[in-house]
Amino acid sequence: xxxxxxxxxxxxxxxxxxxxxxxxxxxxxxxxxxxxxxxxxxxxxxxxxxxxxxxxxxxxxxxxxxxxxxxxxxxxxxxxxxxxxxxxxxxxxxxxxxxxxxxxxxxxxxxxxxxxxxxxxxxxxxxxxxxxxxxxxxxxxxxxxxxxxxxxxxxxxxxxxxxxxxxxxxxxxxxxxxxxxxxxxxxxxxxxxxxxxxxxxxxxxxxxxxxxxxxxxxxxxxxxxxxxxxxxxxxxxxxxxxxxxxxxxxxxxxxxxxxxxxxxxxxxxxxxxxxxxxxxxxxxxxxxxxxxxxxxxxxxxxxxxxxxxxxxxxxxxxxxxxxxxxxxxxxxxxxxxxxxxxxxxxxxxxxxxxxxxxxxxxxxxxxxxxxxxxxxxxxxxxxxxxxxxxxxxxxxxxxxxxxxxxxxxxxxxxxxxxxxxxxxxxxxxxxxxxxxxxx
Numbered sequence: 001x002x003x004x005x006x007x008x009x010x011x012x013x014x015x016x017x018x019x020x021x022x023x024x025x026x027x028x029x030x031x032x033x034x035x036x037x038x039x040x041x042x043x044x045x046x047x048x049x050x051x052x053x054x055x056x057x058x059x060x061x062x063x064x065x066x067x068x069x070x071x072x073x074x075x076x077x078x079x080x081x082x083x084x085x086x087x088x089x090x091x092x093x094x095x096x097x098x099x100x101x102x103x104x105x106x107x108x109x110x111x112x113x114x115x116x117x118x119x120x121x122x123x124x125x126x127x128x129x130x131x132x133x134x135x136x137x138x139x140x141x142x143x144x145x146x147x148x149x150x151x152x153x154x155x156x157x158x159x160x161x162x163x164x165x166x167x168x169x170x171x172x173x174x175x176x177x178x179x180x181x182x183x184x185x186x187x188x189x190x191x192x193x194x195x196x197x198x199x200x201x202x203x204x205x206x207x208x209x210x211x212x213x214x215x216x217x218x219x220x221x222x223x224x225x226x227x228x229x230x231x232x233x234x235x236x237x238x239x240x241x242x243x244x245x246x247x248x249x250x251x252x253x254x255x256x257x258x259x260x261x262x263x264x265x266x267x268x269x270x271x272x273x274x275x276x277x278x279x280x281x282x283x284x285x286x287x288x289x290x291x292x293x294x295x296x297x298x299x300x301x302x303x304x305x306x307x308x309x310x311x312x313x314x315x316x317x318x319x320x321x322x323x324x325x326x327x328x329x330x331x332x333x334x335x336x337x338x339x340x341x342x343x344x345x346x347x348x349x350x351x352x353x354x355x356x357x358x359x360x361x362x363x364x365x366x367x368x369x370x371x372x373x374x375x376x377x378x379x380x381x382x383x384x385x386x387x388x389x390x391x392x393x394x395x396x397x398x399x400x401x402x403x404x405x406x407x408x409x410x411x412x413x414x415x416x417x418x419x420x421x422x423x424x425x426x427x428x429x430x431x432x433x434x435x436x437x438x439x
Contacts, residue, residue, distance in 0.1 A: 001175065003039035004098070004106045005029055008118035009088030010045065011071055013080075013405040017047055017064050019247040019280055021200040024139055025109040026188035027162045033189060035177045041192045042097060044088035044118070048195040051093040061278055061302040062198035062245040074117070076398055080406045081415065086118075094122065099129050105173060108154070110139030113384055114403040116152065123153050134173065143219055144384040145399060161220070162186065184227055187234050190241065198245040200280075201234045202226065203264060207251040211320040212387035213353070213380060216251045223252070228264050232271065239273050245302055247278040254287035265295045276300050282307025282348045285323045285331035293338050305346040305376070306331060311367050312360045315353055325367075332371050343436055345373040351421060352380035352408030354388060361421060369428040372435050377425050379418070381407035 007022040022043065032039050043049065047056060047064055056065040071086040106126055108119055119137065126133050138158035142149045149157045158168055166180035183205065190199050206220030217223075238246060254261050277299045285306050296304070310316055311325045335345055349364050350356075368375050381404040382389040382396065389396075395411060396402060409415050 001037070001105075002101060002103045003032070003037065003175070004101070004103045005032075005039055005041045006106055006108045006122060007043040007045055008108060008110070008115075008122045009086055010066075010115050011084065011086050011117040012115065012403065013082050013084060015066055015068070015085070015087045017045070017066055019063065019198050019200050019245065019278065020045060021198075022109045022111075023188055023200055023202065023249060024162065025107065026190060026192075027183060027186050028107055028109075028138075028165060029189035029192060030186040031162065031165055031181055034181055034186070035179060037175065037177065040101070040103075042094065043193075044094070044122075046089075046193065048193070048197065049089055050194060051089050051097070053090075058197055058244075061276055062243075074398075074400055077400060077406070080409065082405065088118070091121065091125065095125055095129070098126065102130060103133050105134045105136060105175065108135060108137045108139075110137060110141035110149070112403075113141045113145050113148075113399045114381075114401075116141055116148070116399060119149075119154075120152055127153060136173075140215075140219060141399075144215060148399060184230055187230070187237060190237060193241075196238075196241055196243050198247065199238050199243055200247050200249045201231065201238075202249050203231045204250045204252060204255075204260070208255055209252065209320060209322060211322060213319060213350075213383065214251075215383040215386050218385050223255075225260050228267055231264060232267060235268065235271065235273055238275065239271075243275055245276045245278055246273075247280040249281055251281055252284065253279065253281070254284050254292060257287055257292065262291055262295065265299070269295065269298045274300070276302035278302040279304050281305065286327045288331035288334060290334070293334055296335075296340070297338060301340070301344075303344045303346055304335065304340065305348060308347045308364065308368070309350050310353070310356075310360055311364045312356075315356055315360055318355055319353065329371075332373060336371070336373075341436060342372040342432055343374055346376045347373050348376050348378050350378050350380050351418070352412050354391060356412075358413070358417070358421070362424070365421075365424060365428060369431065372432050374429055374432060375425050377422060379404040379408050 005025050007025055058064045066087040068085045068087045071084050073084045110119060123135060135154040136156045136158055137149055137154040142157050143159045146157050146159050156172055163182045166177055169175045169177050190196060204225045206223040207216040208223045210217055282305045308328050336342060347368050351361055365375055381402045382392045408418060
C-alpha cells in the first residue's frame with residue numbers, strides 16, 4: 001500500500017509565506033503514523049524543499065517569498081487587470097517525483113476556496129501517471145464547497161474533521177487503519193520536513209464568535225481547547241527541530257484567558273523555548289491587559305497582530321461587536337507603553353466591507369498612523385456559507401470570484417481607488433519605520 005500526502009500549488013494574484021503551513025494535512029500524517037501506516041509527503045509550498053532550483057532567503061521572522069511563475073488567467077478573470085501567478089514547486093518536479101511511484105491513494109489538502117486551480121493541476125498530473133490512483137480531497141475548500149470540489153475528478157471529498165478520518169477510511173478505502181484518534185491525541189507531523197524554519201500550531205479549535213464575514217465557526221462548529229500537555233508536546237517537537245519561529249493559528253487565543261492563555265503560557269514561559277513566538281491571527285484587543293502583557297514580556301516575541309477591523313462603531317456593530325475603538329486604543333497603548341516595537345504590532349483592518357465608506361477606511365488608517373503601528377490591509381471577500389456570502393451569491397459565478405484581491409473591485413471600489421488606498425498604507429508604514437529608525 002503506497003500513500004501520498006500532498007499540499008498543492010497556489011494560483012493567485014499575490015501570495016507570501018506568512019507561516020503558511022498545511023496543518024490539517026500534518027494532523028492526517030500524525031494519524032497515519034500512529035496507525036503505523038507508511039506514506040510519503042510532497043509539499044509544493046515548502047520553501048526549503050530539496051526540489052527547489054533556487055531558494056528565497058527568509059525575511060522578517062522566517063517569512064518570505066514563494067517560488068512563482070506567470071500563469072494564464074481563467075477567462076472569467078480577464079477583466080481584472082493584474083498579472084496572475086502560479087506559486088510553489090514546478091509541475092516538472094512533481095511529475096518527476098510521482099512518475100517513479102505507484103501510489104494507491106493520494107490525500108490532497110485545500111485552503112482558500114479560490115485556490116482550487118492548484119488542485120485541478122495536481123489531479124490531472126496524478127491521473128496522467130496512474131488513472132487507478134484513488135484521490136481523497138479534504139481541507140477548507142472541500143468542506144465549504146463540497147459540490148464544486150466533486151467536479152475536480154477526485155474519488156472522495158472528505159468534509160469532516162480529523163476526528164472522523166478513521167470512520168471515513170474504514171468505510172471507503174482499503175487502508176488498514178487500526179484505531180481512531182482525536183486531535184487531542186495527535187501532534188502535527190512536522191518532522192517529515194527535512195528542513196524547517198517556522199511552524200504553526202493550534203491550542204484551540206473553532207471560535208466562540210460569529211462574525212458575519214468569517215467561516216471558522218462553520219468549519220469547527222464547537223469551540224474547544226487542546227490539553228496543555230498536547231500543546232507542550234507540539235512545542236517540544238519543534239524545539240528539537242531547532243526552528244526559528246512559531247506562530248499560533250488560534251482564532252480566539254485570549255478568550256477566557258484566565259482558564260486558557262494565562263495558565264498555558266505560564267507553562268510555556270517555564271519551558272524556556274528559544275524560538276520566537278508570533279501571533280499572526282489577529283488577537284482580540286478586548287482581552288489585552290496587564291496580565292497578557294506580562295506574559296508577552298517574558299517571551300521572545302516576534303510579531304503581534306491585532307484584529308482592529310475598523311474604528312467605525314457602525315461597522316463594528318454590523319460585523320459582530322467584537323471590539324470597540326476604546327478597546328483598540330487601550331490595547332495598542334498598553335503594548336507601546338511596555339516597550340513593544342510598533343513596527344511589529346500588525347493591525348489588521350478590513351477594506352470593502354458591506355455598508356463601508358472609503359472615509360471609514362481612511363479614518364481607521366489615520367488613527368493607526370498616529371499610534372505608530374503597522375497597518376495591514378485585508379481586502380474583504382465573502383467566504384462560502386457565511387452571512388455575507390449569501391448577500392453576494394448572485395454575483396459570485398465561480399469560487400474564483402471570492403478572491404480577496406479582486407472581489408472588492410467586483411462590487412465596490414475601482415482598481416485605481418484600491419491602489420490609492422494601498423499607496424497610503426505604504427506611506428503611513430514607511431513613516432512608522434522612519435519614526436523608529438530615527439529614535
